[in-house]
Amino acid sequence: MDPVADHLSNNIRQLRETRGLTQQQMAKISGVPRPTWANLESGAANPTLAVLIKVATALQVSLEELISPPRTSSKFYPAASLPVRQRGKVTVRRLLPEAIAGLEVERVVLPPGASMTGIPHTPGTREYLTCERGEVELSESGRLWRLEAGDVVVFRGDQSHGYRNPGREQAIAYSVIALAPVSG
Incomplete structure (x- = not known):
């Protein structure tokens, strides 16, 4: 998988889960159909810029945050x-x-x-x-x-x-x- 597409799918899923919302709820908030949202989270989508803007707006993040490497919430130290x-x-x-x-x-x-x-x-x-x-x-x-x-x-x-x-x-x-x- 392309690293940017991988970052996009991981970030969208993590941001949605952090907010405690379902894909259906995010679809309604963003105006993006639920099957499209599912494809975004699975990495199967090739979204248009218009879709990415709707997703970013609904998640209240910048476009850059959607495609950048995910922020880790944990780190292992031997x-x-x-x-x-x-x-x-x-x-x-x-x-x-x-x-x-x-x-x-x-x-x-x-x-x-x-x-x-x-x-x-x-x-x-x-x-x-x-x-x-x-x-x-x-x-x-x-x-x-x-x-x-x-x-x-x-x-x-x-x-x-x-x-x-x-x-x-x-x-x-x-x-x-x-x-x-x-x-x-």
Whole structure:
């Protein structure tokens, strides 16, 4: 199939489905016969410019949007494509492949006995640490928290803090860091 015709059929179907409308409803709104609409979505049609204008108007998009490559609503990221860093024996992997302003989400793997010193963030930052497996000790602001699977500690991420695995098995924790905006 011609790529432009393929884009056209995929875009028309996706735009109609996104609006929660049937082919019959779109045919009525656009003034394009229902069999023609079905052919447009299947890629079997070779529409005239007049038909494309009616379709674009009914879907409230430009002609360019009808024939351009479809916008994807999802994207797969293999684990190996996500940024990983080693901090001593501790492995820290980002869980979000795309940046979300002011938010970091990381998976922290601590072998038995391993520890890592956290880096204080901008003033006003909140950090959420949850233990998925094993045991994790969190030290922050002179306090010591011992987390087991399912436990969560919320603390000020702008203070000195550190993580340690006191157990005999590997520990896995998730850190969600809500960064405070940098003033200036």
